Amino acid sequence: DAKTTQPTSMDCAEGRAANLPCNHSTISGNEYVYWYRQIHSQGPQYIIHGLKNNETNEMASLIITEDRKSSTLILPHATLRDTAVYYCIVRAYNQGGKLIFGQGTELSVKP
């Protein structure tokens, strides 16, 4: 079973920041938080991952709470091409942990 809970769907206006929350209250000390997204009829695309510090790359920022029980993925300037299902996944990094997908959040970016 997936160890995360996410809202089923969210809307965001084009050009605005999209903030996608994820709860992972049972996360273990050796588990990282991963974010992937899946555009319709394509394979999932890696976005970002983190352990306890906030992370930023060219696609997004990941904010993890101090107790690590939740996190937020931030797309700073959402575009129409960011419309996708976003999956938050927890996984042990160096121990062969499998990526188990939950239901994800369907993000719709609107003009």
Next chain:
Amino acid sequence: GAVVSQHPSRVICKSGTSVKIECRSLDFQATTMFWYRQFPKQSLMLMATSNEGSKATYEQGVEKDKFLINHASLTLSTLTVTSAHPEDSSFYICSARVWVAGDSSYNEQFFGPGTRLTVL
């Protein structure tokens, strides 16, 4: 990022036939590959984990005799759906775990574009 390809991208077959799907890591060596299945409006479901040169490990409820997985090299894994039936119609996605020489901590996973299987 690393590139994973799948072939074919879509296939239509008659009930009772077998279908082979290829998954290749194009610019890296993948010691481990994963196979997922996705039905419409649903999330990805992990079917099996495949390590190069060894037998695949199947998730609970996945029939290993129906979904044959071969991982003969560090860049190729195949999934064969044997005696396919309409209920096997689905979107099959493979994923490859990157292995970087000299860095045992690198463990990223990249996905192929998927194969749409339709069984008539």
